[in-house]
Amino acid sequence: MSKLMSKLSNESCRKARLSRDPRFDGKFFIGVLTTGIFCRPICPAVAPKEENVRYFDSAVSASLAGLRPCLRCRPDSAPNSSAWKGTRTTLERALTLIEAGVLSGNDAIDIEALSARLGISSRYLRQVFSDNFGTSPKKYAQFRDLMFAKQLLHQTNLSVTQVAFASGFNSVRRFNESFKQTLRLTPTALRKTTQKKTQVGKGTDKPELITQGVMLSLFFSYRPPLNWARQLAFYRLRMVDKMEWDLGGEGYGRSFQLGEAKGYFEVNHLVDKNGFKINIYLASSDHLASLKDITMQIRRLLDLDADIDKIENLIGATAIMTQGMISGLRLPGTWSVFEAGCRAVLGQQVSIIQASALLNTLVKAYGENVTISGKKMILFPRPEVIAAASLDELKMPGARKAALKALGLFVSEHPDGAVDDWLSIKGIGPWTLAYAKMRGLSDPDILLCSDLVVKKKVLSLYQQGVDPVPHDKQTKTLTRVEYSQLTDMLTEQASPWGSYLTFQLWNLA
Structure with a gap:
């Protein structure tokens, strides 16, 4: 097993696969040496003997060992492994960029450019991927593209040509060659197998x-x-x-x-x-051609790749969450970080109901009305539209209108700029920035200590008996300094899952 599997023993994997425990889906894969395939822990096939099994931390590792993906449990459909998530490492940053498609499609960059964005040498980047996956960044990216293509071939009626371009390949010939070489099956053969199973089975919804x-x-x-x-x-x-x-x-x-x-x-x-x-x-x-990025955005918005068991074990041990944990809470994202920023600005110093009303007014006045597949809808306003808008429809202070317009201008002029740079905008403070990161980027480590609801809940739990910091024994109230000490401690205890603690506190309120 590779370094990413160091905390998951063979015995844990054995128990998980025999019980088909869905909590381990995507966290490891099972290589069946006698059949030459690799499966998910939830595969419905008859469990192979332990002596014929080898465990892998990722699908790419199993593929590099000469195994092909199971056509029954479809490893391409497994949740992404989160073994490295929240570690703030070079590997996490590189994977985020690769999964965003920087090495795929017409606008792909080379390894040197990717390394420059990460602030490391290309040699070191290759070494990181070799140590953790046994392959290069480029081949890792290609494998991810192929697994997405396999999912489309299984689940859609898109032609092979459409699947190729939707998966980030610029050439159908190159797609066919890579697919056969890596997955030991041609796209056409896979499509025929899928169609045959659909015909003899109970049927499936097809696009x-x-x-x-x-x-x-x-x-x-x-x-x-x-x-x-x-x-x-x-x-x-x-x-x-x-x-x-x-x-x-x-x-x-x-x-x-x-x-x-x-x-x-x-x-x-x-x-x-x-x-x-x-x-x-x-x-x-x-x-x-944008389909892969769209599906990744939907997964992020729904927070489908979170390892909730791992997250809840950590935040449940913090000083204020020893009881009352609400199981299964995810981070409900927004479509874009700009949308999250606008929501945050509109939500400053008002209730959720008031903020929602303002947001509805903003979108109705400045969003683009479109009809797609016969359905009428509105798209969230573009940054440049907000920058040029009067915002007269919004019943709120002029300072917040100015902040919203300035945010639109900044994002339109710096579409790839860092969110931290928003602090240079008058009216954009740490709370707004943190909220935008938490919901727009799905940053897992945002504990909104300055949020009024979070503060009230922390103080309420503290008054119920939690006593982690010095205080006035007679009044049992926290001074500003003491609250800061408490939240600093909570931030450290909950890291790297502070955002999940924030949502626990919001839901407990």
Whole structure:
């Protein structure tokens, strides 16, 4: 096993695979040496004998060992492994950029450019990937693209050519060669196998090419627990009319724009399958090249790759969360960090209801009205539109209007700029910045100590008996200095999962 598997013993893997425990899905893979395939821990096939099994930390490691992915449990559909998440390492930063597609497609950069963005040498970057995955960054990126392509071949009716370009390949010939060489099967053969199983089975929902664009239906897995009821309630309270909508029961939908790609998605929770059925509607088939980035955004928005067991074990041991933990809370993201920033500015010093009303007014006045697949909706306003807007429709102080316009101007002029640079904008403070990172970038380590609700809950828990810092024994009240000491301690204890502690406190309030 590689370094990433050092904390997961062979015995733990054995127990997880024999019980088909979904909490380990994507955290390791099972290589079956007698058949030459590798599987997820939840694979429904008859469990092989232990002497015929080898465990791998990642799908790419299993593939490099000469194994091909199982066609039954489909390792391409597993939640992403989070073994390295929250470690603030060069590897995490590199993986984030690679998963965002910087090494794929027409706009791909080379390894030297990627290394420069990471502030390290290309030699060191290659060494990091060799040590952890046994392969180069470029080959790792190509494997990720191929696994996404495999998912599309399994679950959609897109042609092989469309799948190739949607997966980041510039040449169908190169796609076919790489697919066969890496996955030991041609795309056409895989498609035929999938179609045959569909015909003899119970059937499956298949996407369709439609006159006004493309509709695809995919299945996204997650590791339980997941408290979708709480997450959906969070979205419902903050919904923007015609930009987001409630599908009733377990469903949620919203519009999106990513570069030139426009569309919307609708999700339905399938609790018995530990996953979501995701319908994605694109305004044009020309936008298929953005499909991989769109699916990654949806996964991030729903926080499907979080290892909640690991996170809850850590934050449950903090000084104020010794009891009352709400299991399965995820980070409900926004589509973009700019949207999260606007939500934060509008939410300054007002209630959630008031902030939601302001946001609805903003989107209605300045969002783009579109019709996609026959459905009318509104897209969140572009930064340059907000920068040029009068904002007269918003009933709020002029200083906050100025901050919102300045944010739009800054983001339109620096589309790839660091969020930390927003602090140079008058009216943008640490709370606004932290909120934008937590919901717009899904930063896992944001404890919003200055948030009024968080502060009230921390003080309430403290007054119930938690006594981690010195205080006035007679009044049992915290001074400003003592509260700062307490939250500094909590920030350290909850790291790198401070954002999850924030959502625990919000939900306990």
